[in-house]
Amino acid sequence: xxxxxxxxxxxxxxxxxxxxxxxVYFPEAAAQKAADxxxxxxxxxxxxxxxxxxxxxxxxxxxxxxxxPSAMLLDLLIPAAYAADTPGTPDxxxxxxTTEAIRGRMQQRFQGSLGALFDSGAVGFTKDGQxxxxxxSKVPLNQRAEVNASVADENRDRSALYRxxxxxxxxxxxxxxxxxxxxxxxxxxxxxxWYYQDPSGAWKQK
Numbered sequence: 001x002x003x004x005x006x007x008x009x010x011x012x013x014x015x016x017x018x019x020x021x022x023x024v025y026f027p028e029a030a031a032q033k034a035a036d037x038x039x040x041x042x043x044x045x046x047x048x049x050x051x052x053x054x055x056x057x058x059x060x061x062x063x064x065x066x067x068x069p070s071a072m073l074l075d076l077l078i079p080a081a082y083a084a085d086t087p088g089t090p091d092x093x094x095x096x097x098t099t100e101a102i103r104g105r106m107q108q109r110f111q112g113s114l115g116a117l118f119d120s121g122a123v124g125f126t127k128d129g130q131x132x133x134x135x136x137s138k139v140p141l142n143q144r145a146e147v148n149a150s151v152a153d154e155n156r157d158r159s160a161l162y163r164x165x166x167x168x169x170x171x172x173x174x175x176x177x178x179x180x181x182x183x184x185x186x187x188x189x190x191x192x193x194w195y196y197q198d199p200s201g202a203w204k205q206k
Contacts, residue, residue: 026177027092034094034165035178035185042106043189098164102157113150123151124195124203129162129183130155134195134203158182 110118114131117123122138123131131154133139139147162182166175187196190206198204 026171026174028177028181030091031178031181032185034092035182036189038094038099038103039182039185039189041103042110043191092165093168094165096164096168099161099168102161102164105157106154109150109154113147114154117147117150118191118194121193121195121205122147124197125183125186125190127183127197127199127201129179129186130158 109115114123117139120138122133122135124134126132131151133147133151136144162179163172163175165178166172190196192206195203195205
């Protein structure tokens with residue numbers, strides 16, 4: 001009888017873990033906050049984003065005395081992803097050696113040619129977190145190849161950024177959500193007069 005009860009309990013816990021694993025929590029608010037900090041340092045020449053919690057201030061888990069074996073088994077089986085939905089967990093990690101290198105290149109572009117291209121309306125933010133040449137006629141003919149190369153370099157870095165942030169947080173499957181979060185942030189932080197695409201792909205001016 002006791003063996004049967006143990007088997008039933010184990011089966012229940014395995015089923016619970018399966019449900020939790022399928023419903024991996026994407027911390028949208030934390031991701032938007034992290035994206036806004038990154039974007040701000042690129043577009044506004046602000047100080048580098050907060051490097052995040054290094055774990056020193058995180059509350060250390062305390063072990064409760066007299067924990068039953070079934071409770072200990074439950075602790076082992078519930079994945080860490082489920083805990084991400086609880087208060088007090090670290091924010092989305094966005095600072096790695098790769099993202100810092102990307103940040104530096106983006107800052108240089110926006111402080112140089114890209115900023116002027118956005119100001120003129122030649123280039124705008126796309127709905128998928130990239131940039132695109134919106135009006136090539138605003139670029140002198142002898143500079144168009146250079147502008148196209150700069151846009152391609154920027155988009156290459158953007159794709160690498162979204163992939164790196166997802167990987168750095170242990171969830172490569174979040175890449176599309178990270179991209180969408182950044183796409184929203186780029187448009188929201190665009191300066192007055194800059195162009196962006198609405199959800200239908202039409203160009204709008206802020």
